[in-house]
């Protein structure tokens with residue numbers, strides 16, 4: 001496997017370890033972690049520091065009802081993770097198997113341009129859109145900037161933009177003012193997990209005409 005060269009920042013990993021990230025961002029980090037031993041190792045160190053700090057705190061006694069609710073939630077999580085571990089295609093990251101049960105190809109893809117298809121997986125409570133993108137070999141997305149942060153994890157294939165080449169496992173963050181034109185490499189189709197916190201802003205004359213349509217997806 002090619003070496004992963006784009007990773008989440010230490011701040012993002014620390015927030016993931018503390019459980020303070022929105023679920024959509026946490027899903028991107030978890031998807032990257034399943035493929036990146038370096039970040040998994042860093043996370044284990046952060047978890048250790050976090051649990052040492054927690055041990056220094058004196059817990060207030062939890063009321064009985066709250067305790068029972070937490071136990072019930074843990075039970076249901078275990079059910080989910082059993083299903084995630086034993087169900088689905090092993091080439092699909094475990095944390096995505098809830099959404100992609102059989103194969104990326106069997107999903108209800110929606111064509112957004114001749115070379116690009118998308119399927120929405122879920123919405124976060126903060127409004128962020130979680131989707132898969134499928135880009136045909138050599139196809140380019142239109143040049144765009146962002147109205148919020150955009151997180152991308154490459155699941156299959158690779159793509160490049162003005163800033164570099166991104167391969168399977170890479171974790172890419174674009175901020176609102178970053179302008180880029182992603183192009184899938186010629187060798188194979190590229191499939192990515194993408195989280196966008198607001199509509200992308202297309203640049204250029206035709207792009208400006210289409211922007212109101214894209215904003216409707218977040219209404």
Ligand SMILES: [Zn+2]
Pocket residue numbers: 004006007008032036037038039040
């Ligand atoms: Zn990593």
